[in-house]
Amino acid sequence: MPRLNTPAELETLRKKLVKNQSASRPCITVCCGTGCRALGSVKLVDAFRAELAKQGLESSVDIKETGCHGFCEKGSVVVIYPQNICYFHVKPEDAADVVAKTIKTGELVDHLLYKDPASGEKLVYHQDIPFYKYQERTVLGDNEHINPQNIEDYIQRGGYSALVKALFQMTPESVLEEVDTANLRGRGGDGFPAGKKWRTTRDAPDPVKYVLVNCDEGDPGAFMDRSIMEGNPHCVLEGLAIGAFAVGAKEGYIYVRAEYPLAVENLYAAIRQAEEYGLLGKNILGSGFDFIVKVHEGAGAFVSGESSALMTAIEGRVGEPRPKYIRTAIKGLWDKPSNLNNVETWANVPHIINKGAEWFRSIGTEGSKGTKIFALVGKVNNTGLVEVPMGTTLRDIIFKIGGGLRDGKKIKAVQTGGPSGGCIPENLLDSPVDYDVLSKLGSMVGSGGLIIMDEETCMVDIARYFINFLSDESCGKCLPCREGLRQLVEILTRITEGKGTMADMDTLEDLSGVMSEACLCALGQQAPNPLLTTLKYFRHEYIDHIKNKHCEAGVCKALLTFYIDPDKCKACMICARNCPTDAIKGGKGLIHTIEQDKCIKCGACLDTCPAKFYAVRKISGIPIPDNVPSEPIPLNRKAE
Amino acid sequence: MEEIKLTIDGREVTAQSGQTVFQAAAAAGIHIPALCFHEQLEPYGGCRVCSVEVVTGSRSKVVASCVYPASNGLVVNTNTEKIRHIRKVLIELLLTKAPASKPIRDLAEEYGADAARFSHDASFCVLCGLCVRYCTEVKKANALCFISRGTQREVTFVPEIASRECEKCQQCFDICPTNFIRANFEMAKALTFGTEE
Ligand code: SF4
Ligand code: SF4
Ligand code: SF4
Ligand code: FES
Ligand code: FES
Numbered sequence: 044m045p046r047l048n049t050p051a052e053l054e055t056l057r058k059k060l061v062k063n064q065s066a067s068r069p070c071i072t073v074c075c076g077t078g079c080r081a082l083g084s085v086k087l088v089d090a091f092r093a094e095l096a097k098q099g100l101e102s103s104v105d106i107k108e109t110g111c112h113g114f115c116e117k118g119s120v121v122v123i124y125p126q127n128i129c130y131f132h133v134k135p136e137d138a139a140d141v142v143a144k145t146i147k148t149g150e151l152v153d154h155l156l157y158k159d160p161a162s163g164e165k166l167v168y169h170q171d172i173p174f175y176k177y178q179e180r181t182v183l184g185d186n187e188h189i190n191p192q193n194i195e196d197y198i199q200r201g202g203y204s205a206l207v208k209a210l211f212q213m214t215p216e217s218v219l220e221e222v223d224t225a226n227l228r229g230r231g232g233d234g235f236p237a238g239k240k241w242r243t244t245r246d247a248p249d250p251v252k253y254v255l256v257n258c259d260e261g262d263p264g265a266f267m268d269r270s271i272m273e274g275n276p277h278c279v280l281e282g283l284a285i286g287a288f289a290v291g292a293k294e295g296y297i298y299v300r301a302e303y304p305l306a307v308e309n310l311y312a313a314i315r316q317a318e319e320y321g322l323l324g325k326n327i328l329g330s331g332f333d334f335i336v337k338v339h340e341g342a343g344a345f346v347s348g349e350s351s352a353l354m355t356a357i358e359g360r361v362g363e364p365r366p367k368y369i370r371t372a373i374k375g376l377w378d379k380p381s382n383l384n385n386v387e388t389w390a391n392v393p394h395i396i397n398k399g400a401e402w403f404r405s406i407g408t409e410g411s412k413g414t415k416i417f418a419l420v421g422k423v424n425n426t427g428l429v430e431v432p433m434g435t436t437l438r439d440i441i442f443k444i445g446g447g448l449r450d451g452k453k454i455k456a457v458q459t460g461g462p463s464g465g466c467i468p469e470n471l472l473d474s475p476v477d478y479d480v481l482s483k484l485g486s487m488v489g490s491g492g493l494i495i496m497d498e499e500t501c502m503v504d505i506a507r508y509f510i511n512f513l514s515d516e517s518c519g520k521c522l523p524c525r526e527g528l529r530q531l532v533e534i535l536t537r538i539t540e541g542k543g544t545m546a547d548m549d550t551l552e553d554l555s556g557v558m559s560e561a562c563l564c565a566l567g568q569q570a571p572n573p574l575l576t577t578l579k580y581f582r583h584e585y586i587d588h589i590k591n592k593h594c595e596a597g598v599c600k601a602l603l604t605f606y607i608d609p610d611k612c613k614a615c616m617i618c619a620r621n622c623p624t625d626a627i628k629g630g631k632g633l634i635h636t637i638e639q640d641k642c643i644k645c646g647a648c649l650d651t652c653p654a655k656f657y658a659v660r661k662i663s664g665i666p667i668p669d670n671v672p673s674e675p676i677p678l679n680r681k682a683e
Numbered sequence: 684m685e686e687i688k689l690t691i692d693g694r695e696v697t698a699q700s701g702q703t704v705f706q707a708a709a710a711a712g713i714h715i716p717a718l719c720f721h722e723q724l725e726p727y728g729g730c731r732v733c734s735v736e737v738v739t740g741s742r743s744k745v746v747a748s749c750v751y752p753a754s755n756g757l758v759v760n761t762n763t764e765k766i767r768h769i770r771k772v773l774i775e776l777l778l779t780k781a782p783a784s785k786p787i788r789d790l791a792e793e794y795g796a797d798a799a800r801f802s803h804d805a806s807f808c809v810l811c812g813l814c815v816r817y818c819t820e821v822k823k824a825n826a827l828c829f830i831s832r833g834t835q836r837e838v839t840f841v842p843e844i845a846s847r848e849c850e851k852c853q854q855c856f857d858i859c860p861t862n863f864i865r866a867n868f869e870m871a872k873a874l875t876f877g878t879e880e
Contacts, residue, residue: 519810519829519836522730526776529834533802550800557772560745560765561731 046321049329050207053198053322060199069104069146070124072187073133076111076273077266077305079118083135084108087119090138098142107196110186110274110309111266113428114174117157122187127169130155160424160446174425177443179406181414182390183267183430186274191309194316197277203322205393209285210330213396218289219245222392225400226412231257231268231385232461232489233565234411234478240382243372245290247380252292254283255376255383257353258299258306259341261516262461262490267416267428268386272299272306275390276313280323280336282392287334290382294335298353301340310338350375350383352518352564387416387491407433411477415488421457421495422449431476438472441495452497456580460489462509462516463569465576466502485576487569501598502581503588507535509573517566524567527558531574538585540601541592548585552578593664600644606667607648609634611658614678618648618659633675689757704748704759705733715761716770716790718777718860719811720749724820727812730777732790734769736760745769771796779803781861807863808838814855814864824848827855827864840868846876 047053071091075084088108095101112120117131123145130141133155144150156165157172166172189196197203209218223238244252256279260268272279283295299307314336317323325333339357354376375381391413395403403413411433417440420426424446431440437457441447448454456466459476465486467474474480478488496505514528534551537543555571562568578585587593594602607618607627612634619627619635626642629635637648649659684699691708698707703726708715718730728750735748738758748761760766771794777787778798782805790796810829815838818827826844830837840849849868856865 514834517833519831519833520729520812522732522773522776522809525810525834525836526779529804530776530779530801546800553772557769561734561769561773563728563731563747 046319047328048321050211053203053207053328056195057198057201057204060195064199067125070107071104071141071146072107072109072122072124074110074112074118074120074187075108076115076186076270077303078111078115079120080305082118084119086135087121087133087138090135091142094138094142095146098147100142100146104142104146107188107190108192109189110191111270111428112187113183113270113430114425115428116426121155122169128167129157129169129172131157173446174427174429174444177439178430179414179432180430181394181406182271182278182387183274183416183428185278186270189275191274191276192312194277194313194320194322197275198320201397202277202393203281205396206281206284206288206322207328209288209396210327210332215245215289215291218285218396221400222289222395225395225403226410227388227391227395227403228411228478229384230387230391230415230491232487234488237384237388240372240384241286241290243370244292244380244382247373249380250291251379252290253376253379253381254287254290254292254295255354255357255381256283256295256297256299256389257350257383257385258297258303259353260300260303260385260490262492263512264420264492264494265418265461265490267418267491269303269306270428271386271390271416272303273309276306276310277317278390278393279386280313280317282389283336284323284327284334285392285396286382286384286389288332290380292382293333294337296337296339296357296376298339298341298357301342307338307340314338353383354381408475408477408480410479411488415476415491417476417491417493419445419493419495421493422452422454422497422500423447423495424449433477434475436473436475437467437493440476440493441472445495448495448497452499454495455498455500456496456502456505458486458494458496458505458509458573459492460487460572461492462512463487463566463572464489464492465572466496466505466580467576468580471580485572485579487572499596499598501539501594501596502577502584503535503594504539504596504598506574506577507532507539510535510570513566513570517570521563521567523558524562524564524570527554527562527567528570530554531571535574538588539594539599541588541599543585543589545586545589547589548578587664591664595663597661597663599663602663603644604639604662604667605637605642605644605646605648606660606662606671607635607637608658608660609671609676611656612678613656613658615653615656618652621647621651623647629675632678634672634678636672636675687753687755689753689755689759691759692761698753700753700755702753704735704737704746704751704753704757707753708735708748708759708761713761715748716793717749718786718790718809719813721813721817721858724813724816726750727816729810729812730773732770732773732777734766734773736763736766767794770794775801777809780805780809781807781863784809784861786860807861807866809861810836810838811860812838813858813860814838817855817858822848822852822854824852838864838867840871840875842871842875845871 073084073088091106095104119133121130121133140152169175219241227237228234258268258272341356350371371381373380406413414430414432416430419429429444454469456468458466467484481487510531514532517524519525534547555575558571559568592602614633624641624643626638627635652659687698687700691713696711715733717733719727726749728747731747733748734745736743737746774790774794774796775798779801781787815827818824826841826848830839
């Protein structure tokens, strides 16, 4: 492909690509994102190729490998165009059937269709499946249409037209103005207005400036940045180039965690192709604007998401926050003004430039505009990446898109914003997702993690879990974070073991308050969130653990007791055989008993006791009933 | 250098641009406690004991004065109840690590800090980084470094360099607030320096 030298040449190419792809031509798209790959989607593509060849269809049917569609738990995900038929859990063995039936005759392959968990009804088309239907996929939507390794797919769908518009019809100032008016706020955690940040970098006196992409995503449950980078890297590059033009940068850096090999691979391919096509590099499309992009592969650490830590890492030093109160927008990478945004923020930029600030502002709430991608995980039926307008309620996300909770369980809380977000209780689920609303509730939009917790979740244990995670992620530089987290973990562990005191609750609150004020960086300042919100909304659970030695969710092992109900035990010996510590005494014809000293509370007996007997009990905070014998006794004596 | 004016604890104070709030306060005779600060070293911002409140409009935020730049018109409070409380808790955390350290005990006395409610983990080093930074910035020997992160963080000698440089220098021993670096050195010597005579 020769280099494109003018916007007109790009447009000619796009028209040619559109023309070559007739709307009625069948196309099998196979998701080859990380999730589906792990489930064998690469083999599936080969199987489709072989099958098309076998059935003599290779020249009349296209195959496309795309990025993540967001519904990873149903992988491999396949969509057949032009009808928009969705198949899930597709295995290489299914390829023959799909080609023979759907491609040749239009017949559906029933077992690959989506089955609604509530009604049991089978749904066929993309637009009918609730998981997709209630989303608004501005940023993610192209993922299912584009082969990320092929720049022409992106160009065909209008890619790089926003860059053309910025370079040829706008000035740096008007681009900045547009992003500012749109009120695009950082999608990575802080929600800081991107336009303001850009302006600070642009106005900083140093003429050498950088634009940076944060693709570190330290939040373990979140993978939206990975999915965009894997599935549609050009939209990030285009956004970045537009940003560079606006702030006056000639160089950009993308920090991507090395644990995202596919994102790294697709990103390198995208940069190479964009350079080849003249969409990056010197004199882009003849505009006179030069812009190059470099990639930094970093070893992921939660704290690297913090901007100064990330820049320190790019410079080749240990990723540690800097103490200076000079914003990185003014003095960042190599002390030059540096504008850092995360992947999702950059990916929104081409849309804003193309469709305008007013379009963007028409979506969302007063203070939070546009759409946001959330990683919906935990105890919901449909897990995955969901993109919704800001202002959608948590309840709608969980119940309409997520399809409600698994096994008909009741919801207890949702943790938003990643490990340092807060836990929001059921009665506040009608709150809209919005930067300001969530922060008022003690949580945040953050990275966009949404962890759904059911009634079997102990909120004290959850707080302990997140605080412990954060203490492993702290860089350890500043005292309140390092030592504060250490103390918080110890106190919380004590409470879950039933050894806490009411004074411990005060200490938790006191220490959290100091940390949120005095820590050096956002990791430490926000770390107390999961603790403070559970203390606020689930205080009774803490008190219950401390005073009554009772864990209502039945999670905290130290507060649990297992016993065998003598009226139910049929002396089948199944539990005794499954107990790992031989804590269960009994024998043929003898009601079994549990030796409490030996029991490690693993729950194996409860799980293995046949459901029809239902003899094992798990209790917390109450004594074993009097009628439970301490030694095995003959069965018939009790059975009468 | 240009002259600037700021308000510290209600007093108008003159400072030089480029100075930190800590320096501006010190020049005006206003005492702010500090632990990881050292005149010869780049400010570090690790211990947070020098925290003060900076007021803008109706909002205030807590910042580490040893790294926060003084600027014209800035309003700073160094001794509010909130700040004293933050310092007290920070000092309690220091006490859990190095209960016998003289500078820390002095601070504890000044702020009425008592670490009884916390669990103790006396590892003696409070990770103020003075030794590492002194060795790097002043001596330029790089014989000391931090290893690991989070609660696992530690100061350690780099054996190849330390076995050559440290015996004759030992200057960091005097600036360590807990005396730990001396013990650490003896330990490192015995364990890792080898015995080439
Ligand atoms: S708050 Fe935590 S992560 Fe941030 S600098 Fe301090 S120790 Fe490091
Ligand atoms: S809970 Fe586990 S250890 Fe205890 S009795 Fe049952 S199987 Fe044995
Ligand atoms: S050894 Fe001493 S000077 Fe060095 S970090 Fe530890 S307490 Fe500070
Ligand atoms: S990887 Fe295939 S849907 Fe996410
Ligand atoms: S003296 Fe300022 S942070 Fe330690």
